[in-house]
Amino acid sequence: xxxxxxxxxxxxxxxxxxxxxxxxxxxxxxxxxxxxxxxxxxxxxxxxxxxxxxxxxxxxxxxxxxxxxxxxxxxxxxxxxxxxxxxxxxxxxxxxxxxxxxxxxxxxxxxxxxxxxxxxxxxxxxxxxxxxxxxxxxxxxxxxxxxxxxxxxxxxxxxxxxxxxxxxxxxxxxxxxxxxxxxxxxxxxxxxxxxxxxxxxxxxxxxxxxxxxxxxxxxxxxxxxxxxxxxxxxxxxxxxxxxxxxxxxxxxxxxxxxxxxxxxxxxxxxxxxxxxxxxxxxxxxxxxxxxxxxxxxxxxxxxxxxxxxxxxxxxxxxxx
Numbered sequence: 001x002x003x004x005x006x007x008x009x010x011x012x013x014x015x016x017x018x019x020x021x022x023x024x025x026x027x028x029x030x031x032x033x034x035x036x037x038x039x040x041x042x043x044x045x046x047x048x049x050x051x052x053x054x055x056x057x058x059x060x061x062x063x064x065x066x067x068x069x070x071x072x073x074x075x076x077x078x079x080x081x082x083x084x085x086x087x088x089x090x091x092x093x094x095x096x097x098x099x100x101x102x103x104x105x106x107x108x109x110x111x112x113x114x115x116x117x118x119x120x121x122x123x124x125x126x127x128x129x130x131x132x133x134x135x136x137x138x139x140x141x142x143x144x145x146x147x148x149x150x151x152x153x154x155x156x157x158x159x160x161x162x163x164x165x166x167x168x169x170x171x172x173x174x175x176x177x178x179x180x181x182x183x184x185x186x187x188x189x190x191x192x193x194x195x196x197x198x199x200x201x202x203x204x205x206x207x208x209x210x211x212x213x214x215x216x217x218x219x220x221x222x223x224x225x226x227x228x229x230x231x232x233x234x235x236x237x238x239x240x241x242x243x244x245x246x247x248x249x250x251x252x253x254x255x256x257x258x259x260x261x262x263x264x265x266x267x268x269x270x271x272x273x274x275x276x277x278x279x280x281x282x283x284x285x286x287x288x289x290x291x292x293x294x295x296x297x298x299x300x301x302x303x304x305x306x307x308x309x310x311x312x313x314x315x316x317x318x319x320x
Contacts (some may be wrong), residue, residue, distance in 0.1 A: 003318035006122075006134035007065070007091045008082040014318035017091065018064030019309045022316070023167060023197055023221035024284050025262035026051045026068055026084055026092075029075035031103070033266060040266050048083055051263045054283045055088035061288040065091035065313075069167055069197075069260075071137045072121075073106065074099050074267065078131040093317065096121040096158065097137035098151045099169060107147055114154035115161075122162040135317060139169035140176045149183065156187040165193045165316045167219070172202035173232060177211055191215035195256055195316060198222055200239045201232045208246065212254040217316055218246075220308075221258035224286040227279040240291065243308075244298040252304040256312050259286050 004011040027047065033040060034047075041047050058066070070076045078094050085092040096118045098106060106114075120126075121133045136155045140148045155166050166189065170177040177196035184194055197219035199208050208218055220243055226236040234242070246255060261280050265273055282289050292305055 005065075005093060005314070005317045006132050007085065008078055008094050008131050009085050009091070012065075012091060014314050017310075017314050017317070019062050019288070020065040020067070020313035020317075021058075021063055021258045021284055021287055022067045022195060022256045022313050023069045023219055023258040023260045024066045025070050025074070025260070025265065026081060027075055027077065027264045028070055028262040029264075029266040031073050031075060033075050034077045034080065041264050044080070047264055048080065048087070051084045052088045054263050054285075055084060055090040058283070058285045058288070059089050061285045063090065063284070063288055065093065066284060067093045067095070067135060067167065067313075067317075069095050069137050069169075071095050071097045071099055072127070073103065076127065078125075078127045078129055078133070082131055093134035094126060094131070095135055095137040095167070096126065096133040096164070097155055097166075099137065099139045100141055102147050109150075111150045111153045111157070114150060115157035118154055118158035119161050122158060122164050134164065136164050136166045137169070138166060138180070140180055141169075141171045142174060144176070144179050144183065152180065152183050153187060156184065156189045159189060159193065163319055165195070165319070167195045168197045170196050170198055172199050172207060175207055177207070177216075181211055181214055181216055185214070192217065193316060193319060195219045198260070200226070200242065201234060203233055203238070205242060205245060208242075209249065209251065212246075212251050216254070217256060217312060218251070218254050219256050219258065221256065222260045223257065223291045224259040224261045224280040224282075228275060236290075237294075240294045240298060243295060244300055247300050247304045252307045253312060255308045256316070257287050257291060257308050259284050261286070
């Protein structure tokens with residue numbers, strides 16, 4: 001049987017997935033905000049219309065699929081994602097797992113309980129629906145907190161049970177990806193099914209090549225955020241030059257590209273949302289419209305671009 005990828009509108013043959021952004025967000029807030037505080041983001045229908053417009057522009061630019069890296073605690077709503085997908089033509093893969101800062105309810109759960117939740121979301125359905133997630137998100141920032149460790153353990157249990165890939169939020173300035181990799185290796189997770197995220201925030205290419213040499217995939221997934229100073233010293237041209245150097249060293253088969261620039265992000269202040277929108281008017285279209293042309297100008301060939309935007313995401317999601 002051919003490998004498939006679970007999207008919010010059903011399984012898709014992996015070979016048909018196409019150009020995929022692996023770390024994006026339609027809505028990024030907190031659990032319950034979509035239902036409990038619609039005035040904060042202008043209402044559900046306004047959000048859907050806004051998201052559909054952004055997604056359609058990205059589809060027109062060549063993107064076929066995106067991973068919505070929004071687990072429950074960041075305000076995931078798979079029904080909303082399904083509607084956005086159907087109205088825009090963008091294939092959307094939803095996320096199980098957990099981000100940072102657990103609520104008391106999550107913080108008090110065992111590894112087994114967390115794993116059971118993740119497996120349910122990946123196989124039966126998420127958010128009290130029959131719409132299943134297609135991957136697992138985990139996160140660590142300053143250090144690996146005890147809860148972070150439990151989430152990593154639960155994610156590996158769920159990944160092995162369901163054959164799902166894992167995507168990490170990892171503070172590259174703290175070399176957190178290395179600590180995540182240590183634990184994931186200890187737990188027996190296949191590194192080829194793990195993307196260590198936010199790796200383009202670092203100026204240390206050795207951090208990236210070290211992870212890739214261990215078999216992990218690398219999320220160069222904040223390229224557009226390089227236009228804002230809070231994401232570190234790496235500006236957009238720096239990030240593109242780093243990708244070019246990694247490709248030249250033979251690492252294209254480990255790299256994925258994305259923006260991590262949410263369409264709607266009440267997780268941020270109103271001012272920070274405005275700054276993001278002004279810095280990146282192309283939204284998730286930034287990769288095909290700005291980043292990829294910039295890589296071409298640097299001499300990155302079409303084969304490498306296809307590897308990073310089509311082949312690596314497909315292998316990560318489907319294990320093919």
